Amino acid sequence: MTVTPYKSxxxxxxxxxxxxxxxxAPKYDFLNHFLSMGIDKIWRKRAIGLLKELEKPEVxxxxxxxxxxxxxxxxxxxxxIVGLDLSPEMLKVGESKIQKRNLQEVISMVEGDSENxxxxxxxxxxxxxxxxVRNFENLNKGLVEIxxxxxxxxxxxxxxxxxxxxFPFKQIYGFYSxxxxxxxxxxxxxxxxxxxxxxxxxxxxxxxxAFVAELNKAGFESLRVWRQTFGIATIYxxxxxxx
Numbered sequence: 001m002t003v004t005p006y007k008s009x010x011x012x013x014x015x016x017x018x019x020x021x022x023x024x025a026p027k028y029d030f031l032n033h034f035l036s037m038g039i040d041k042i043w044r045k046r047a048i049g050l051l052k053e054l055e056k057p058e059v060x061x062x063x064x065x066x067x068x069x070x071x072x073x074x075x076x077x078x079x080x081i082v083g084l085d086l087s088p089e090m091l092k093v094g095e096s097k098i099q100k101r102n103l104q105e106v107i108s109m110v111e112g113d114s115e116n117x118x119x120x121x122x123x124x125x126x127x128x129x130x131x132x133v134r135n136f137e138n139l140n141k142g143l144v145e146i147x148x149x150x151x152x153x154x155x156x157x158x159x160x161x162x163x164x165x166x167f168p169f170k171q172i173y174g175f176y177s178x179x180x181x182x183x184x185x186x187x188x189x190x191x192x193x194x195x196x197x198x199x200x201x202x203x204x205x206x207x208x209x210a211f212v213a214e215l216n217k218a219g220f221e222s223l224r225v226w227r228q229t230f231g232i233a234t235i236y237x238x239x240x241x242x243x
Contacts, residue, residue, distance in 0.1 A: 002137075003204045005197040014086065014113070014137040020197070021065070021087035024189040028090065029066050031185055043228050043235070044072045044130060047159045050224070050237045051076055057125035060084065060149060062114045062142075063132025067094030069159075070107050073128065081107045082124075084117060115141045119149045126150070130159040134205040143218035150240045156220055157237050161198075162207040164231035173232060177202070207234060 004013045005020045024031070032040060048069070051057070056079045061070040064083030073081050085091050091109045098107050112118050114129075115138055127146050136142035146156060164170045177199040186192025206214060211234075212222045220238040227234050 003197065003201045005193050007193075012137060013135075014115075017135050017137075018086040020191065020194045021085075022089040023191045024194050025066070025087065025089035025093055027189045028093065029068070031188055032068075034188075035181055035185060039229055039232075043159055043233050044069055046226070046228070047128070047130065047157050047235050048072050048075055050157055050235070051126050051128075051155055054125055054155065058082075058123070060119070060124040060127045060146075062117075062127060062129045062146065063135065064094060064109065065090045065130075065132075067097055067107065067109065069128055069130040070094070070109075071097065071101065071103065074103065074106065078106060082119075083107060083109045084112050084114065085109070086111070086113060115145055117145055117149055121148055122151045122154075123149050124151065124154060126155040126157070128157045128159075131161060133158055133160055133211075134201045139206075139214060140218060143214060143220070147219040147240055152240060152242050154240045155237070156215075156239065157235065158211075159233060159235050160205065160207070160211075161202040162205075162227065162231055162234040163202060166230065169230040173230070211236060 002013055004016045006016050009016055054076060057076055058080045059073050059078050061081060061083045064070050064085045067083050070081050070083040083094060088111050091111055095109050098104050114136060127150055164173045182192055182195040185195025212225060215222055215238050219241050221241050222238045224237040
């Protein structure tokens with residue numbers, strides 16, 4: 001069963017996700033850091049660190065949102081970074097941040113669909129996704145499309161929420177994500193459905209070995225699965241198989 005943000009809507013997941021992020025874009029950065037107590041910044045730093053061996057890479061950041069991971073990728077001294085997202089309102093926020101940092105010569109933002117990207121085959125050295133793959137309407141189609149635009153041996157990094165399994169953190173996090181987070185997120189963003197959707201989408205996502213199997217099916221070789229902060233998030237690191 002596909003998890004969507006708005007139960008009353010008859011539109012498909014992709015259109016609902018676009019609408020949801022357009023709605024919460026003005027408060028997204030604040031809520032992201034506030035509700036995670038800033039830990040998400042540490043996760044991004046670790047995730048980007050896995051790509052540090054690349055020399056002047058061309059990087060594609062999918063579901064870039066407001067561009068936090070794209071901006072963090074500047075540590076790689078890249079030749080080019082392209083941020084792709086469905087939501088024009090999220091991209092507007094991201095573009096403003098990029099301009100304030102004078103990064104527009106390196107980072108460009110493109111409105112587009114992760115399952116049908118406007119890029120050539122084997123165009124990028126690396127692809128990244130932070131908190132976005134669980135929002136794909138068709139996970140396999142999205143992963144196969146990412147594989148298409150990566151060069152042979154290209155690196156793929158995914159940072160995604162997961163479910164803690166150890167006592168008592170599993171119970172504490174379960175209460176926080178289903179009770180506290182929707183209340184605070186809904187109050188501050190004026191879109192409670194967006195923050196009710198978040199824990200439901202995490203619960204439905206095929207994490208761990210199940211996601212590694214999805215990567216393999218899409219033509220990737222898993223290099224590392226790195227759980228973060230008691231399992232709240234997981235970093236998946238893979239490369240495109242040589243074919």
